[in-house]
Amino acid sequence: MEKSARKSRLKVLIADDEPITRMDIKEILQENGYNVVIEAGDGLAAVKLAEIYCPDIVLMDIRMPHLNGIEAAAEISQKIEGAIIFLTAYSDITLIEEAKQIPKVVGYIVKPVSEEEILPAVEIGFSCFLRMQTLEKEKEKFKGDLEARKIIERAKGILMQKYGWSEEFAYKKLRRLSMDQRKPMKEIAEAIIFTDFL
Incomplete structure (x- = not known):
């Protein structure tokens, strides 16, 4: 734009x-x-x-x-x-x-x-506004990623305990289910935590 x-x-x-x-x-x-x-x-x-x-x-x-x-x-x-x-x-x-x-x-x-003073100040304010928007989006994405990681870690622990799988194998299983069902890993992990998914 x-x-x-x-x-x-x-x-x-x-x-x-x-x-x-x-x-x-x-x-x-x-x-x-x-x-x-x-x-x-x-x-x-x-x-x-x-x-x-x-x-x-x-x-x-x-x-x-x-x-x-x-x-x-x-x-x-x-x-x-x-x-x-x-x-x-x-x-x-x-x-x-x-x-x-x-x-x-x-x-x-x-x-x-004066025009000479206000325009540069507003231009800088405009740039700061755009940076603030970007930072806010990045912050929200980071929060979402962190929350998803916590849920995936919890589901991985359940699989390891329930089936005696290694951490690597449990993670691969989650990733495979995510790909097969075309759903985010967080959604698969939540199903494992809150239902008898596997």
Whole structure:
């Protein structure tokens, strides 16, 4: 898939209590192929909208009413897979340290925001989002593989004990049954564990 096509499919949330700032950022992003679908004027609205729309990139002002950006981002990071970039008029080391503690925060832009600043930050956020997706898929696959391995080991132990087979022969038997029945080894192993399969 081409990069521009991927960008247009990304959902972007802009959270800022200044409507003009939101409009400026939205225009910059839309002119460069991003799909800005959600806008919020305060932190509480940003959290609610993020939960509904699951944005891929969040541009979050730090100083906002009802719930500040740091608190809102901390909540949002638990609800979405996407990347978060902070916007602020204050270049404050304390805020930067707080922002660094929040999972999925990938950038920090000092306002007023220009096209030259925001596009590289969003591009990096976009790349981080893609890496996060890949890592999440790899993590799920690893968990699945580990679980399958545990079940296969257990079934192998049952076969060794029941028939006096060697570990190698029990494993080969499981693999052969898997191939013959065209089913994953995990499924064959579960049948051996939970039923009188052999």
